[in-house]
Amino acid sequence: MQEHTQLSHKQINEDLLKDVLTVPKWWLPAVAFLGLVVLTGLCAFFFMVYHGLGVTGLNRPVMWGFFIANFVFWIGISHAGIMISAILRLTQAEWRRPITRAAEVMTVFSLIAALHTPLMHVGRPWRVLYWIFPYDFSRGIWPNIRSPFVWDPSAVGTYLIASTLFVFICLIPDIAILRDRAKKPIVKKIYSQMALGFRGTPRQWKLQIVAGILLSALVLPVFVSVHSIVSWDFAVLIGVEGWHSTIFAPYFIIGAIHSGVSAVAMLMALSVWLYGLDKYIKPDHFDAIARLLIVVATTWFFFFFLEWVYALYTLDSPDIALRELQALQWPYGPLFAIFVITSFVIPVPLWLFKRVRRSAALMFWTTILVNIGMWLERFLIVIPGLLRRTHMTFDWGTYHPSIIEILIVVETFAFVCLGMLLFAKVLPLIPLFDIKEGMVNRRLIKVGRRVVPATIREGLPHHYYEKKH
């Protein structure tokens, strides 16, 4: 990083803990507003529980609507945490340091948002018991464990537990600092319990690092399995044209990474604006994440291209008719155009320009566009696929989301924002110990007239390297 500001540990503590130990002016109104939106969403949900699913726009044959599209979207956003944190940690990418925590925390809240959407979708949330209990005890009708619907909650649940553990392990040294700085006895006591007696001994640091690396490596297969299984909810069906495609698992995952990493870039911009963290999140960080996004978005577009090419390659008329419905017919055609333009056509060419990549504002707006596009992508997978007229279906409705569905979907967005704000109030959104480690490891090398940033090489012990040259 060329625009590095070398800071003392004291300065880092002061900068990054000021929003935890004090209350910014905008914080309370923002929390109150988001809380109100969440409350409205919950009221809509209870209204739906009381009156039944008839208050939604779901109708034969479209029995999956906004809720499921939203579920897939939030699962996608949750991939950001692991992508940024685990992969960049394992590859020792230095620029990860200020953004890992926010990404990990967003994973946890978006997973909770994702999980409660299908619960609402079933209309009667207590039916979740059928996930593990028989439909009928007396006849012993058990859920089909070969179904992705049964794997799904297991995978998402495992991912939630692993991500929470990951966040917690990475938080321990920072909680210890908060414990030492807290003034109120009750707050001090809570932080003390959470810090698990962390004092920064060499052994504790070693265990903390090993646990972080192990969890990074272990959580990666879980992260891949989660979205693969979500994709198989669709892909193993042969009854819905356009869903039965082998590419769905990698296509969903790369799409998730696209939307998730974009969401992290949004968070970075918000952190700079709301918390004034510009000493830590620099234009270079935006530049690095934009470069990553170019690669991710291009790969995603290649998968999108393959998915479409193979749908047309079959030459089957139902498949082609579905693609016509998705891309050319009202109202899905314009939505399709918006989806392609916002998720790829506008942002990627813009990111090719250094000025765009280094601007927090432009990165914020382009990544917002990506997420609008990626939400629409999920919508266009779910709804037109079900709307297609198929054999043996005796009636055809259409699908218009009701106000209840819209309120509940908006509630999920407010819930994630609220969660992030509350988290930032009690724990630092940028990992203090990681930033300090980066400062300690950092060196500078002069190459001619240029100054090149360097870092202490982690990995093989010193004696492994050859001595010559």
Next chain:
Amino acid sequence: MVTDPGSRVVEPYVETDNSVETRKAVSDSFLAIHNITSNRFWQFAALFGIMFVLGIIGFVMRLSSGFDDKAAWGYYVAVFAFLMTTSSAAPMVAIAPRIANSHWRRPISRAAEIWALAGCLNLLLYIPLIWLLPSLENGRRSLWFYGQVEGVPAYSPHIWATLAILGLVLLGLALVWLSSLPDFAVLRDQGEGWRKKWGSRLALGWRGTSAQWNWQYHRMGVVGAFYFMMLIFVHFFISVEFLMVHVPGWIDSLYPVTHAHNALQAGVATMMLTMFFLRQFGGYKDYIGLDQFWGLGKLLLALSLLWFWFWFSSFNVFWYGKKPSEQAVLELLVKGPYLYLFITIFVLVFILPWFTMIWNPVRRSVWGPPILATSVLIGTLLDRIRLYVGAWDVAGKSEMMEDMMKMKMSEVPTAIPTPHVADIFVIVGFIGGSILTFMLATRLIPVVNIWERKEMLLYKAEVQFHRTKVMVMGKPR
């Protein structure tokens, strides 16, 4: 570090050892190794030369058998696909870490690029295949919307596949040449005899000015990126036009990606074996060390796990869907005559590398990664035989065209076709020919990148850190 009163820290620069003497010592030591050609080298070259001659005999025998019996060409296409999967993908080991600024690539990047020269042999193998590809006129499925979009020629697959493969070979040649430019200049300035002439002819007046270096980085980045894109494009073509279209009902949108991924995995395995031999027999023991094996080992570990994921993603959708056409494809390639072959491949390409390389001492050793790379390469060759021989066996059935339009296989073969002696010659000969091409190229081009090694002197330093010495690495943009 020193803290100033404003709590900002004043950073001292780290001292690197980038003196003229050290840089010259690097050039001298590499040229000294490059200039010596041992007897063992010529013994191996003779062996691979004999193999290549057998390959040419097999090639002529296969050509003389004609193009009517497609089933007879299965093994031939398999070896073509295998070479596209290994030698053409090996340069990615130079391109990807270079883009990611990974320093461990430096001693092995040139060797990886030299494998692109073996692409010329792939081009030779490809030529007969143009006549074997079915035209679009018979109504077969294709990527080209023939008959739906006006102006699409019936020979679109032939045209585009040829252009793509030719493009890949040319980009490979350009990559090797561009990467070697500064080293050719070293040969010109410090070499002797024919090497000096060779260097001055290919160095094109390279003097190492700032402008030349800027262009060098720029061109290598662009050519590397295009090589990667073309590689993906070529695997997309091969996996569709030379594989899937021959099996009615096989519509696997993930397979082009799987094929390209197999290539990356086999490319890494190829490079692991290459650097093992360069280290053990090529005189580069001091330069190719654990760092390289460890770096590539981690890649192979990740790619082995991805192999399973890609395979399972396709298999699960086919197996779960229970569509008759897809069940027939599974019956052909997984459950039927190729079952035992498939199990062997599964063990060699996934189980063995994954469950051994997950163990750090294996990854961080000189012997572990090459042994597992051999396992991956054998597995990949068997996999290519399983897929291509199986697919071209189906293509050889007389009812194929009718089947293709109905999208189902009328009959699933029950046995694996026995290879003809010409097939064995082609398999052995062209693999040997590729290795021979690589070996001969290492006599013309320094197999370890001299300028990248010297460049590392700029970015590498040793510093005292508390009670120990640690390595500091610069990360330039």
